[in-house]
Amino acid sequence: MTQRFSSPYRTTRRSPRGSASRTRPRDPARRVAYDVLYAVQTRDAYANLLLPVLLRERGITGRDAGLATELTYGTLRLQGSYDAVLDACVDRSLRSVDTEVLPLLRMGAHQLLSMDVPPHAAVSSTVDLARRIVGHHRARFVNAVLRKVTARDLTGWLSVLAPDRKTDPVGHLAITHSHPRWVVQAFAEALGDETSSGLKETERLLTAHNERPRVTLLAKPGRATVTDLVDEGAVAARYSPYGAVLPEGDPGMLRLVRQGRAVVQDEASQLVALALSRVPVSGPDQQWLDMCAGPGGKAALMAGLVGERGGRLLAAEVQPARAGLVARAVHRSLGNSARVIVADSTQPPWRDGIFDRVLVDAPCTGLGALRRRPESRWRRTPENLAELVPLQRALLNRALDAVRPGGVVGYVTCSPHLAETRGVVTDVLAGRDDADLLNAARHLPEVPDVAADRFVQFWPHRHGTDAMFLALLRKR
Known part of the structure; x- marks a missing residue:
């Protein structure tokens, strides 16, 4: 779809690259x-x-x-x-x-x-x-x-430059939909899309990545409601009871956002945290942990949810600057129910077996958020997986150490890559005898077509969200 814009021409003095001129620059x-x-x-x-x-x-x-x-x-x-x-x-x-x-x-x-x-x-x-x-x-x-x-339009150029779809469907989609070849291959494998079918669902996903995403907001529990956001011009989200979509405009102009009572957060990010909170646990449910809390969106939701139960969230972030973002996100959460610390969760300062619920929103390639951060597709390489996967395994192991028997762990990545998702969970469970994999989709009954075996996998082309992955594990 083409976008219609005028070509503005204004006269002023030349300004240096990378800096704003004192007078309004031309164009x-x-x-x-x-x-x-x-x-x-x-x-x-x-x-x-x-x-x-x-x-x-x-x-x-x-x-x-x-x-x-x-x-x-x-x-x-x-x-x-x-x-x-x-x-x-x-x-x-x-x-x-x-x-x-x-x-x-x-x-x-x-x-x-x-x-x-x-x-x-x-x-x-x-x-x-x-x-x-x-x-x-x-x-x-x-x-x-x-x-x-100017010699050809885009369709004409791609018909000349792209590999033949029948003989090289991955290469064809990589050129025509502007993704690195290895990323297209990884998406096809995660979707279970067969090459013989022409990778039709993979193409739907790639098309969704090149469309402008909606701005989704989170109404922090205890501080705002979806109705409050609707009163400011938003529309209730499709699935999340705490989410609303802003049809147009700058979210920073909303009163609730300026007051810190609502934040921008993708709907899938809200739902994976919500699913973790819904798993029944026997005994106390007062101590929650967010191990990789930056920049704080999920922590804000979890702080509100645990605050409603009279409990408290400990939010840990290894980078001080990001920990500051977390502190602002959970500021004045319900009942002052969150504490933020700077800590390396692979070498945690807390004792084992003391938390009722633990979230691991692990550092990942970010391939699930290519709609919002399109430059990420050109930065990431397969070599990044070799660095990230061992860290993801270590974090999930520490999460299972931190949770008490009967408690639950949520493992989340903003990536559908199999190595970062079910591969990590399967490898960790193979080395332990104290945890069981739960059916994660059972705790998101309002979302269709989200189950991937016993895991949850969101997709932009199916759900209109980032491609968020969730596994839920219970400590024996």
């Missing part, structure tokens, strides 16, 4: 999009964190803010497809193109191939921006490449 939307793309490429910045900051600092609102957002996220989502097109249009390998020039080419390609911007306006506005950022000589190179891009 501010494209400039801020470039600065975000450049930061993502060169210093691993996150677009969802940096873009709102730059928009606010530079006073960019309304139509310009919409254009900047579409340019940033649209370019990141379809970067793989655009790179294939650009590689065919440069005289040398795309890898040899200067790091300052590459975001300009990708932005120009996005306007030409996926937005309803006239070709002459897309080329001229990008070249004009290039002159002010990289100089006249390299701007001529940008002009030459983008004029070659």
Whole structure:
């Protein structure tokens, strides 16, 4: 689907790359999009964190803010497809193109191939921006490449560049839907999608990753209700009794968000924490633990839930800065029912066997949140799994040590990759004789098509959420 935007032209003095000028820059939307793309490429910045900051600092609102957002996220989502097109249009390998020039080419390609911007306006506005950022000589190179891009539309380019779907369905989907090949393969395996079927469900998932996600809010238990959010213009979420969807606008403008009574949190993130809270336990139910609490969304929900039962949550986070985010998220939770500490949960400061419920929201590749963080698909590699999986196993083992007999552990990842999900759980259980795997979907009866054997797996194309995984285990 194309997006319709105008091509603004304003006159002002040139400002240095990466900084806001004292006067409003010419074409501010494209400039801020470039600065975000450049930061993502060169210093691993996150677009969802940096873009709102730059928009606010530079006073960019309304139509310009919409254009900047579409340019940033649209370019990141379809970067793989655009790179294939650009590689065919440069005289040398795309890898040899200067790091300052590459975001300009990708932005120009996005306007030409996926937005309803006239070709002459897309080329001229990008070249004009290039002159002010990289100089006249390299701007001529940008002009030459983008004029070659105009030779075909996106469908035409992909029909020429993508591998044949019948002989190489994974490679075909990787190019046409802009995902690394290894990621497409991993999704197909997690879905149980057969190559012989043409990977039809995998294609539905990849399509969902390239669509703009909804903003979902959490009404903190004891501090706000979904009705409160609806009164501010939100719509009740599909599944979560604590969730609401904001159809449009900035969530930071909502009174409840400004007051800390509601936060942005994906619906699947709410539901996995809710499922953990629903598992029956015999005996006391007062001491809960969140082992990897940053940035604090699940901790905020769990603090409210345990507070309603007269208990308390201990939220641990190894990084001090993220622990500060957790503290703000649970601030003034129901009955002051949360305590936040900086701690390495693989070497915990607490005693074994003292918690009734333990959540392990393990560090992972983040492949389940590619709708919201599209740049992650280009950062992660299979080698990351070799680093993360041992950590995930260690955390799950420590969680089972921390929970009391009869208590329950929830293992969660924002990734559907089999190595990070059922692979971790199966390996840990194989080395222990004191825990049983529960049927996790039984505790989310309101969500259809979420069961994956005894696990829970959310999917963007099925549930409209991030691809969150949940396993529930009971200590014998």
